[in-house]
Amino acid sequence: MSRFSFNQATANRWPIPDLVAGCVEAGVTRVGLWREQVAEFGLEKTAALVKDAGLEVTSLCRGGFFNKPDWYPENVRAIEEARVLGAPVLVLVSGGLPPGSRDIDAARRHIGDSIGRLVPATVEAGVQLAIEPLHPMFASDRCAVSTLGQALGLAAPYPADAVGVVVDTYHVWWDDTVWAQIERAGREGRIACFQAADWITPLPEGVLLGRGLPGEGCVELRRFREAVDATGFTGPVEVEVFNADLWARPGAEILADTIAAYEEHVA
Template sequence: MTGLRRFSFNQATAQRWPLPDVVAGCVAAGVPGIGLWREPVAEHGLARSAKLVRDAGLAVTSLCRGGFFAADDWRAENLRAIEEAATLGAPELVLVSGGLPPGSRDIDGARRQVADAIGELAPHAAAAGVRLAIEPLHPMFAADRCVIATLGQALDIAELFDPTVVGVVVDAYHVWWDDTVYAQIERAGPRIAAFQVCDWVTPLPEGVLLGRALPGDGCIELRRLREAVDAAGYAGPIEVEVFSAEVWARPGAEVLDAAITGYLGHVV
């Protein structure tokens, strides 16, 4: 396994790089895929974004994000997200479940609500040709961002549905610490909808959401995780997705080059 055949650049890694520049940079670097976020797509215009990426010959590997099922407007917002993914040609819509409902301490109930919401969305996603990809986030985000905290919890929900309609995201940043993760990856098999890589640095900066680093700059066994998802049967794109103020401060082309270097040196 060599080269950039499976490499995808998630646009969040160069947050300050406008979408047309991200697309041009990927084309110039020989990158085949791009992961998109709804907010910058909306800023550029949905139809314009779809045409831009399509004309450039890039594959849209995922759209982030849907979910946040404790919000009052979760249903309408997620139906819009499914439509946007279909328009962009994104096969996977990443779902971040959201935290506890306001004033609630019932995390079990919140997880049941996530499963019920996905059940309501699944027929719409299937009709649109979009798979719902449940992303577990590190447990430190359970209260306010994502009550689905382990790959096992994500699979408990995904297994209620056809694997072509609901799958899971294996994001190195969020799962690397889990001593069951390799068994859960094997369990996931065809339900692996996306594989995202970055690295974990210490000490974490204030605001741990931005504690990610480019591949090779931290402590995660990224190649071992990649070998595990491969062994489970996943042969899809590998997205480099980094949230880091330090990375975002660098020029976009420099970030893309560093992401490719880290990917080739520490993932494949």
């Protein structure tokens, strides 16, 4: 449990004060936070609350969406929010094709260039940007970066302590090159965040909510954790699940079942 981190998205209807209290009661010392919920409760209030509770913020989600007109000031704000919260990592969901475009190569080049523009701000804040590849079914609208190899290629021009990658099992489990790319990411010092969630079949309507708790689907989650560990990564293991049925349950129940699933199928 020393590495377990409860990502706020797994119980996204749990208000931040209850989330913090529930983690303390359960002996959980690490949380991943989301900007929307933090903004709703208040940035400074959230930072003070988690600090007073002795919780470590392992990541803040999300920056990115570089296909939006306001991407630059929005990401600068996100970097500052991560700094205030003490989050070492800002997860980037990079965005899909710009409106009216079919040029995915240009979209990926723009993502890389945009990340480069953010490097000075993120270095100054002491926050590492983490490029998260999403499953290819999200390439058109949410993220044109679909593989760990693509993410590493986009990160390569920049210092590893400024730009890393996210290994999210839900998004990369299908890729036959993922094991070699995990090894490469570790060798280059770019594993910024490791997230575990299962792939359930059949996917529910609205594939974004098709994640399951560890053990509910088909992903070799422990194999992923062992592969990431083999690179020398000793950081937190976040469990991040988007699932409407799960969200409908009380937060404390979600947390308890998440801990049990993590211990049985990931740790």
